[in-house]
Amino acid sequence: MSLLIKGASVVDPAQNLEEVRDLLLDGGKIAALEPPGTIPGEGRRVIEAQGLVVTPGLIDMHVHLREPGEEYKETIETGARAAVAGGFTAVACMPNTKPVNDTASVTRFILDQAAAAGLARVYPVGAISMGSGGQNLSEYADQKAAGVVALSDDGHPVMNPLLMRRALEYARTFGLPLISHCEDLNLRADGVMHEGRVSLELGLRGIPAAVEEIMVFRDLALAQLTGGRVHIAHVTAFGSVALIRQAKAAGLTVTAETAPHYFHLTEEAVRGYDTNAKVNPPLRTAQDVAAINEGLRDGTLDAIASDHAPHTSLEKDVEFQEAAFGLIGLETSLGLSLKLVHDGVLTFKELVAKMSTNPARILGVPGGNLALGAPADLTLIDLNREWTVDVAKFASKSRNCPFHGWTLKGKAVMTIVGGEIVSGEL
Amino acid sequence: MEFRRKDLLGIADLAPEEIRHILDTAQSLKEISSRPIKKVPTLRGKTVVTMFYEPSTRTRMSFEIAAKRLSADTLNLTVSASSAVKGETLADTAHNLEAMQPDLLVIRHYASGAPHYLAGRLRCGVINAGDGLHEHPTQALLDLLTVREAKGRLDGLKVAIIGDIAHSRVARSDIQAFIKMGSKVTVAGPATMLPPFLESLGAEVTYSLEEAVAGADVIMMLRLQLERMNQMFLSTLREYSREFGLAPRHLALAKKDVVIMHPGPLNRGVEISPEVADGPYSLILEQVTNGVAVRMALLYLLIGGEKG
Numbered sequence: 020m021s022l023l024i025k026g027a028s029v030v031d032p033a034q035n036l037e038e039v040r041d042l043l044l045d046g047g048k049i050a051a052l053e054p055p056g057t058i059p060g061e062g063r064r065v066i067e068a069q070g071l072v073v074t075p076g077l078i079d080m081h082v083h084l085r086e087p088g089e090e091y092k093e094t095i096e097t098g099a100r101a102a103v104a105g106g107f108t109a110v111a112c113m114p115n116t117k118p119v120n121d122t123a124s125v126t127r128f129i130l131d132q133a134a135a136a137g138l139a140r141v142y143p144v145g146a147i148s149m150g151s152g153g154q155n156l157s158e159y160a161d162q163k164a165a166g167v168v169a170l171s172d173d174g175h176p177v178m179n180p181l182l183m184r185r186a187l188e189y190a191r192t193f194g195l196p197l198i199s200h201c202e203d204l205n206l207r208a209d210g211v212m213h214e215g216r217v218s219l220e221l222g223l224r225g226i227p228a229a230v231e232e233i234m235v236f237r238d239l240a241l242a243q244l245t246g247g248r249v250h251i252a253h254v255t256a257f258g259s260v261a262l263i264r265q266a267k268a269a270g271l272t273v274t275a276e277t278a279p280h281y282f283h284l285t286e287e288a289v290r291g292y293d294t295n296a297k298v299n300p301p302l303r304t305a306q307d308v309a310a311i312n313e314g315l316r317d318g319t320l321d322a323i324a325s326d327h328a329p330h331t332s333l334e335k336d337v338e339f340q341e342a343a344f345g346l347i348g349l350e351t352s353l354g355l356s357l358k359l360v361h362d363g364v365l366t367f368k369e370l371v372a373k374m375s376t377n378p379a380r381i382l383g384v385p386g387g388n389l390a391l392g393a394p395a396d397l398t399l400i401d402l403n404r405e406w407t408v409d410v411a412k413f414a415s416k417s418r419n420c421p422f423h424g425w426t427l428k429g430k431a432v433m434t435i436v437g438g439e440i441v442s443g444e445l
Numbered sequence: 446m447e448f449r450r451k452d453l454l455g456i457a458d459l460a461p462e463e464i465r466h467i468l469d470t471a472q473s474l475k476e477i478s479s480r481p482i483k484k485v486p487t488l489r490g491k492t493v494v495t496m497f498y499e500p501s502t503r504t505r506m507s508f509e510i511a512a513k514r515l516s517a518d519t520l521n522l523t524v525s526a527s528s529a530v531k532g533e534t535l536a537d538t539a540h541n542l543e544a545m546q547p548d549l550l551v552i553r554h555y556a557s558g559a560p561h562y563l564a565g566r567l568r569c570g571v572i573n574a575g576d577g578l579h580e581h582p583t584q585a586l587l588d589l590l591t592v593r594e595a596k597g598r599l600d601g602l603k604v605a606i607i608g609d610i611a612h613s614r615v616a617r618s619d620i621q622a623f624i625k626m627g628s629k630v631t632v633a634g635p636a637t638m639l640p641p642f643l644e645s646l647g648a649e650v651t652y653s654l655e656e657a658v659a660g661a662d663v664i665m666m667l668r669l670q671l672e673r674m675n676q677m678f679l680s681t682l683r684e685y686s687r688e689f690g691l692a693p694r695h696l697a698l699a700k701k702d703v704v705i706m707h708p709g710p711l712n713r714g715v716e717i718s719p720e721v722a723d724g725p726y727s728l729i730l731e732q733v734t735n736g737v738a739v740r741m742a743l744l745y746l747l748i749g750g751e752k753g
Contacts, residue, residue, distance in 0.1 A: 222557035
């Protein structure tokens with residue numbers, strides 16, 4: 020049955036649209052976008068959405084769904100459930116599963132599981148190297164044919180610059196972007212948090228910002244050299260933002276993302292040895308947070324992605340240095356990111372671009388706009404709803420979230436994928 | 446004053462008056478160790494468990510002797526004999542121990558924050574006997590007691606701490622302890638071993654041993670861990686001992702009544718020359734004696750008296 024969404028403020032950066040319209044969804048596509056009251060409701064399911072905003076479905080371009088291999092932390096189904104609960108109609112999942120997603124068969128498995136779940140769209144990201152071992156290129160053409168939308172070394176950074184050069188060139192051959200996890204493992208050594216005042220006081224080994232900046236510079240130089248398309252994942256450092264800004268000004272087609280925890284939290288969150296604040300790259304300083312905000316504002320940072328990284332108490336309820344890196348974000352990402360709008364850093368339309376339009380463009384996937392004929396993927400948001408983060412209510416299997424107890428303003432109230440309501444009710 | 450803590454986790458949490466109270470208590474208990482019968486019944490019926498996840502002779506013995514002089518029963522768990530090698534988590538080990546109703550757990554652990562982790566989960570008290578690179582509060586307290594005995598005060602002294610500050614929990618605790626009690630602290634070492642932001646703790650930082658010891662009332666030498674050589678922190682032992690080892694010629698730069706301290710164990714000929722370690726200015730063995738007194742005081746304050 021076709022679906023008529025009435026009276027919502029429609030915000031679509033791709034069409035530079037921000038006004039009240041009625042939206043008709045039919046056959047899984049956007050069928051009409053008309054002034055209020057002009058589309059008849061007879062024979063259609065009508066959603067009265069006055070006072071809400073409707074956006075192109077949000078896309079989280081950087082998540083870890085843990086399946087195959089660590090299904091006790093998350094499965095594709097529970098991850099997709101968390102995604103739609105958080106307002107996301109699509110996610111791109113990183114290849115550091117067990118086994119690594121470096122072959123078409125693993126990609127197909129992920130897509131099959133996602134289809135069986137029938138919730139969010141799941142776009143697999145393949146591994147840059149075989150087994151993410153950093154030695155040999157994996158089969159990019161084969162992986163692309165199976166459905167990967169990008170390649171990444173997330174979680175297992177490529178240390179050899181020659182391999183990175185070849186990866187950029189080889190990926191370019193098949194039109195795939197390369198999502199780079201910028202971390203120099205030699206310089207990081209056994210660091211567990213940002214190197215600074217708090218690491219000194221807590222006696223924890225530090226990860227200086229240079230660990231990230233060195234690799235950002237390397238990958239920008241290699242992108243320049245090869246003409247390959249690089250996307251810098253989870254940017255945290257002041258220096259990285261400056262490097263990316265400079266590269267963009269020089270005309271390089273680089274893109275970059277950051278995550279909500281990098282514009283909300285600093286190294287201070289680690290005090291008390293809170294392992295939920297142990298994340299890689301690490302939470303940095305107030306100066307870095309300011310730079311991330313500025314990078315989002317001026318367009319240096321194109322996208323906001325959660326880096327949703329589920330872990331259970333087995334990995335987190337241990338000594339800090341033994342704990343796994345990572346935190347979950349699918350169900351808090353929108354609420355935390357809306358704070359940028361409430362604080363005047365971004366307009367709401369700019370935020371939608373960073374959480375939908377730009378991720379779709381960077382990955383080359385459908386969606387990210389509400390043009391006629393586009394997939395009927397959309398998110399209905401109540402910008403004024405105040406709610407308190409409660410990890411016990413998460414759809415995710417995991418609970419490793421440092422924002423538990425925070426009060427946020429703004430929440431996805433309905434998520435629609437392919438014209439079907441997959442989360443929420445009105 | 447009343448001492449109301451359940452745990453003793455670090456110098457960072459302590460107020461100067463609490464530190465003074467611990468030192469005063471230690472001073473009054475010290476005399477017990479020089480009696481012919483070195484035992485009082487204060488902690489009779491109390492159980493103190495020491496859990497050491499890192500090798501230690503001095504600290505573990507010091508706690509054990511302190512507990513025994515106060516008539517507490519002690520039980521020592523060391524890592525090689527423990528469940529840790531079987532893969533049991535720290536929390537499980539501690540909960541199992543707690544199920545046997547000890548009154549106090551003394552823990553040394555290679556992970557910074559491990560005692561804090563346990564303190565938040567256990568009903569019994571926890572004393573930090575050294576956690577990773579973080580703190581070694583009982584060492585700092587015994588250092589304060591030793592200096593206060595020698596100098597009659599802590600306020601206004603110049604304290605030099607020399608060596609591998611980056612990897613030293615003793616340094617982190619001592620810097621904060623001496624500053625809280627009104628001393629001025631200067632640290633020195635090669636830049637590889639001086640972490641950034643040391644100034645934020647209130648310390649002055651220099652790369653020169655001579656500069657640090659000039660006019661010093663107290664010189665505290667830190668043990669150099671020999672494996673640092675293979676981790677790119679240092680070139681050679683020879684160069685380290687020439688640049689940062691304390692030798693008799695340095696003492697002339699310090700105050701006439703300077704005292705020399707070291708938390709042990711010594712690397713003779715590396716960070717400290719034998720002449721200095723064994724010389725008239727050395728308080729190294731007095732530190733060990735005071736270690737027992739400070740630990741008796743903490744046991745008494747945490748599980749003795751009216752709280753029992």
